[in-house]
Amino acid sequence: MSAADIGYGGLALSGLLVAAAVVLSLVRRLGLERSIVWAATRALVQLLVVGWALALVVDDDDPLVWSWVWLAVMVAFAAWTVHRRAPEVPSSIPLSLVSFAAAALVTLGILFGLGVFEPRGRTLVPLGGMMVGNSLAATVLASRRLVTEAREHRDLIEGRLALGLTGEEAIRPHVRAALRDALIPQIESTKAVGVVFLPGAMVGLILAGTDPADAVKVQAAVMYLVLGSVATTTVVMTLGLTRRLLTPDHRLRRLPDPSG
Numbered sequence: 001m002s003a004a005d006i007g008y009g010g011l012a013l014s015g016l017l018v019a020a021a022v023v024l025s026l027v028r029r030l031g032l033e034r035s036i037v038w039a040a041t042r043a044l045v046q047l048l049v050v051g052w053a054l055a056l057v058v059d060d061d062d063p064l065v066w067s068w069v070w071l072a073v074m075v076a077f078a079a080w081t082v083h084r085r086a087p088e089v090p091s092s093i094p095l096s097l098v099s100f101a102a103a104a105l106v107t108l109g110i111l112f113g114l115g116v117f118e119p120r121g122r123t124l125v126p127l128g129g130m131m132v133g134n135s136l137a138a139t140v141l142a143s144r145r146l147v148t149e150a151r152e153h154r155d156l157i158e159g160r161l162a163l164g165l166t167g168e169e170a171i172r173p174h175v176r177a178a179l180r181d182a183l184i185p186q187i188e189s190t191k192a193v194g195v196v197f198l199p200g201a202m203v204g205l206i207l208a209g210t211d212p213a214d215a216v217k218v219q220a221a222v223m224y225l226v227l228g229s230v231a232t233t234t235v236v237m238t239l240g241l242t243r244r245l246l247t248p249d250h251r252l253r254r255l256p257d258p259s260g
Helices: 007-027 033-054 064-085 092-113 121-152 154-162 167-192 200-207 212-245
Strands: none
Touching: 007 033, 064 092, 064 121, 092 121, 092 212, 121 154, 121 167, 121 212, 154 167, 167 212, 200 212
């Protein structure tokens, strides 16, 4: 048995860690016991379903088209999630679709086009999932921050417009602030890899018996994928959102007050 083959018995025993979290919540009276159990159960069910579905696309004999369909579904679901988490952002679904598609084109185009990874279901689906999953939170953060900046600093933006600046020039400092907020956490996470924490992809490869040096190479490529995808999605999202916030004659559109 390999280190990665823990079996259902090992999986059940690992549930003792969830029980430990529940006990700690009870002892400290946090009131999170039900949430912990629900989160662990939901994660297990979702992973089992995904594992079963992945078995249908990761085999080398499976048509690659199904892996691309899987990626398209992930992108569509991510765009809907952005809309749900940031309802105040105008045109969030089409902008998110374009942003995630651009990230896929850039990151997967480089990794597969230059031969870093072979274009197979076993690589396309996991890498696409890493790209979409890690870009999602940053895309939500960047878009919400830009809308908030435009609403709260409307007087500054309109003052720059009154001085003769174009709409894009007037809102540029606020776009920069939104992008910095979205990118800095990923940059800091990238800097800390290998020193503060060992990322899951590398740990999984090592547990599966891969040579640590090879696991490090794969992990580095994945981290670069994540960083590139986050940068691409947030930049495309904020550029598109800037056009939605400004009128063709360079005026800032009126934004609804979230407080009602």
